[in-house]
Amino acid sequence: METAATAAVAPQQAPPPTPRPGLRERKKQRTRDALLRAALELFTTHGYEQTTVDDIARAVDVSQRTFFRYFPGKEEVAFAVQDMVEAHFVRSLRARPPHEPPMEALRRAVLDSWDSLSEAVASVVPLELYLRMFRTIESTPALLAAHLRRSMDNEEQIARVLAAREGLDVDADPRPRLAVAAFGGVMRVTGRQWSCGEDLSLEGIRALTARYLDQVGPALTGSWRTTDPAAETNPADPDDA
Known part of the structure; x- marks a missing residue:
């Protein structure tokens, strides 16, 4: 009979090797x-x-x-690598620690995806070609329209992953979809700004992504005014001077 002690020292069997494709x-x-x-x-x-x-x-x-x-x-081949990248992000989100708040999990998942993107993309096409195609999508009306349509489906999937992670009913609680809508909006703005900028590297879009995501909270809850609202609504009467 095997005891705990003998089990502890028993050699572990290696998992069977993954069959090589024919x-x-x-x-x-x-x-x-x-x-x-x-x-x-x-x-x-x-x-x-x-x-x-x-x-x-x-x-x-x-x-x-x-x-x-x-x-x-043509549309499917144009978005084939983008679909792979988005699936890579969803896997990163599923792997985030359960104690992370939803927006932090989304932020960490996308930055981790950028960090590991080179190897994932390079297994199919050169990274530089993928980044060029990203800019082509942003600058081609037909592709941009398709991208926005496909993004809606992807955001619904992400919302359901987020709801399951938090133990929520996505159809009864609006927060997962609201969080993903805010996140998706930031990602679209980031892609547009990056594609029009000078730094068209992977590091450039990753840095821009981090900077814009960090501004979501302050942008939603802070005041943006640089002037006194009272001074604008109640200007001094020149006759009172």
């Missing part, structure tokens, strides 16, 4: 990655509207039919 799966992944990279290169150099599915397929020397095996259309 040759067919690796070839499919290489084709998908090549299509994705070619699409982002074309979108960022020639423009999203000017690039066709045929252009993307031709760049990889495959047929249009092959493209549609991997992506339903």
